[in-house]
Amino acid sequence: MKTLIIVSHPEIDNSYTQQFLKRGTELENVTWHELAVNQPIDVEIEQRLLAENDRIIFQFPLYWYSSPASLKNWQDEVLSSHLDLSDKHLGLVISTGLPAEAYQPGGEVGFSLAELTKPFQALAKKFAMNFLPILPIYQFGYQTDREKMAQLINYQRYLTQEPIESLTAKIEWFKSRLAALNSEASTLNLLINELSTEQDRLADLQQTLAMIKMEED
Amino acid sequence: MKTLIIVSHPEIDNSYTQQFLKRGTELENVTWHELAVNQPIDVEIEQRLLAENDRIIFQFPLYWYSSPASLKNWQDEVLSSHLDLSDKHLGLVISTGLPAEAYQPGGEVGFSLAELTKPFQALAKKFAMNFLPILPIYQFGYQTDREKMAQLINYQRYLTQEPIESLTAKIEWFKSRLAALNSEASTLNLLINELSTEQDRLADLQQTLAMIKMEED
Numbered sequence: 313m314k315t316l317i318i319v320s321h322p323e324i325d326n327s328y329t330q331q332f333l334k335r336g337t338e339l340e341n342v343t344w345h346e347l348a349v350n351q352p353i354d355v356e357i358e359q360r361l362l363a364e365n366d367r368i369i370f371q372f373p374l375y376w377y378s379s380p381a382s383l384k385n386w387q388d389e390v391l392s393s394h395l396d397l398s399d400k401h402l403g404l405v406i407s408t409g410l411p412a413e414a415y416q417p418g419g420e421v422g423f424s425l426a427e428l429t430k431p432f433q434a435l436a437k438k439f440a441m442n443f444l445p446i447l448p449i450y451q452f453g454y455q456t457d458r459e460k461m462a463q464l465i466n467y468q469r470y471l472t473q474e475p476i477e478s479l480t481a482k483i484e485w486f487k488s489r490l491a492a493l494n495s496e497a498s499t500l501n502l503l504i505n506e507l508s509t510e511q512d513r514l515a516d517l518q519q520t521l522a523m524i525k526m527e528e529d
Numbered sequence: 530m531k532t533l534i535i536v537s538h539p540e541i542d543n544s545y546t547q548q549f550l551k552r553g554t555e556l557e558n559v560t561w562h563e564l565a566v567n568q569p570i571d572v573e574i575e576q577r578l579l580a581e582n583d584r585i586i587f588q589f590p591l592y593w594y595s596s597p598a599s600l601k602n603w604q605d606e607v608l609s610s611h612l613d614l615s616d617k618h619l620g621l622v623i624s625t626g627l628p629a630e631a632y633q634p635g636g637e638v639g640f641s642l643a644e645l646t647k648p649f650q651a652l653a654k655k656f657a658m659n660f661l662p663i664l665p666i667y668q669f670g671y672q673t674d675r676e677k678m679a680q681l682i683n684y685q686r687y688l689t690q691e692p693i694e695s696l697t698a699k700i701e702w703f704k705s706r707l708a709a710l711n712s713e714a715s716t717l718n719l720l721i722n723e724l725s726t727e728q729d730r731l732a733d734l735q736q737t738l739a740m741i742k743m744e745e746d
Contacts, residue, residue, distance in 0.1 A: 375601075375605055433640065
């Protein structure tokens with residue numbers, strides 16, 4: 313499965329969040345694609361990129377509760393109802409300046425990211441794409457180093473994991489990442505920790521299942 | 530109350546709907562303001578326009594379930610959290626290529642205009658603006674002449690009526706328009722019809738009220 317990350321940010325080079333995430337995208341079958349601001353778009357190239365990839369990610373900071381203008385411009389120029397995007401996956405990686413609590417009724421924004429992104433959900437529906445759960449990145453700059461690493465791993469999983477949200481898929485992903493890893497010890501430890509947590513949870517679930525099964529027999 | 534209509538359409542000159550509506554905006558205290566496409570924005574002029582008007586209307590055709598890029602670009606460039614827009618009114622005039630039935634669960638789009646415009650609602654909330662009910666214009670090209678005229682009157686009311694949704698306000702508006710009218714007979718008849726319907730409804734309501742009051746006494 314090939315992934316295209318379409319990044320919309322008016323000042324990508326100065327964005328700490330985007331640069332941090334970018335370093336995490338040097339993965340097999342993942343293409344980092346920045347949208348230029350106020351530059352003409354080559355529609356043919358963009359449409360070819362869409363055709364070549366199975367998972368399309370729109371990645372952007374929330375600007376006035378939506379994407380920056382460059383992504384809207386890209387949509388208006390590149391998308392056409394004749395495009396065949398069916399069965400591709402559409403994901404959103406959204407960074408915000410406010411904490412998660414702001415995005416709920418009664419919060420500072422008062423609307424959830426799920427509500428604010430209805431136009432993208434309608435887009436996925438229109439093209440018969442599979443809309444992935446949004447990956448929010450709240451106040452990245454305020455996170456601890458450990459949180460940032462965990463966020464990065466989550467992000468990499470979002471980009472590359474087979475989109476089946478099961479424990480088995482998660483563990484398979486962690487295993488393959490471990491095998492491919494040639495990294496410093498802290499990341500390795502973090503991955504191993506996450507992996508054992510998932511395996512414990514799986515063991516618990518299997519035990520519960522066995523008990524339920526016994527009671528049913 | 531002064532009204533600013535910010536029109537975002539990639540091809541305004543070729544849009545039958547926009548040209549028809551534009552002819553209806555030659556009203557006192559109403560400013561028609563087209564956003565240029567791919568032109569630099571003079572932020573100072575735009576912010577002054579916002580300051581000078583009490584009712585701000587975003588008018589656009591639905592493009593990929595949102596506004597065209599020119600309006601998003603305008604938002605990104607012009608809006609700043611330091612602007613004082615509190616107690617101003619924010620309205621949306623949205624034209625669509627699909628009928629009203631498309632904009633509901635199970636419909637072709639599957640999302641309502643109220644859902645798709647959450648980012649605008651969040652904007653109004655942020656600036657403590659009064660968010661007006663959306664004025665949708667579904668498939669304007671398919672409407673009969675009579676429906677178009679009714680739509681135009683509705684539109685003019687949206688632009689100029691005091692934003693109190695009461696029968697009295699409606700009737701006051703119709704009366705003042707009648708007094709100002711210097712128009713052909715068909716429009717006049719339409720206005721008079723609408724006015725008498727409203728007055729009948731008001732009389733009915735007053736009678737009902739009187740009956741309820743009697744019963745209470």
